[in-house]
Amino acid sequence: MSRRPPRRGAPHHPGDAGDAAAAAGRAGSPGAPGDDAAETGRAGRTAHTGRRGDGRRPGATSTPAASEHPSPSPLRLPSSGLAHEILAAVDRQSPAGSPARPETASPETPPPALGPARIYSFADSLERGHAAAAAPAVPPERPESWVTFELAGELYALPVARIQEIQRARGITRVPHAPPPVRGIANLRGKVLVVVDLRLRLGLPPAVADERSRILVVSSRQRSLGLLVDAAHQVLGLLPSRIEPPPADLMDERSAYLAGVVQLDDSLVIALDIDQLLLVPDEAATPSHTEAGGPP
16 A cells, blocks of 8 residues: 655654654555554654653653642641640641540649749649659668667656666765655766656655666766666667556646557557656655665
């Protein structure tokens, strides 16, 4: 089949060559050479139109559907406010693609400070929060040490912290016109020690000092004084909660030295207040040491 040559001056398109090749393929046999010519023709038309086989222009990128990957929503910042308020507002905004979270007020976030003194108010709120967090816990109860001693067959106790030492009851010298219940004085390593007879102080009958008698050297009102007792026993560790207050019907101004009562397995221990014990009221007159049945 003959083709008419193109007219002179007609524009030449690249797709014409592809059309000619496709026509040549159709005119020939149905074998491979014709198919190749048809493919060449389609390639020429594709190059002429500038589109790919899938209908998109070269270099175009596919964009996912909006429902599958939503675009991130911009963060909305408040127009004004303190730093902790802005950060809290940003943190409460839901990130892109996540469900919105309900806004809940954090108990640890201090309230917003308003007014001209907002800087001071904000600093005060942080300091109060730090003080509350650093508040010390209630310490566990610790036992206290008490020294027990005997007077007329009864047990008494004084705090160990107030007792300096315990000496044998020897070398007590009587002092004329000494105020009761002073038993006398003793020599404590070159120092004069005033010795108080606790039997006389507590209104108990006097007794003669023997080998079991002891002098408790105690500290009271920045002074060192001696307490004459019948015998010294042991040191007990007592919890403060175990020391019960003395019965109300036994308490008056003359018994202010009673600090409490401790119940042991087979006996009672009377705890004494050393400072109140050495305050002697005027009406608490007791027999002098001359009535104690002989020399000390």
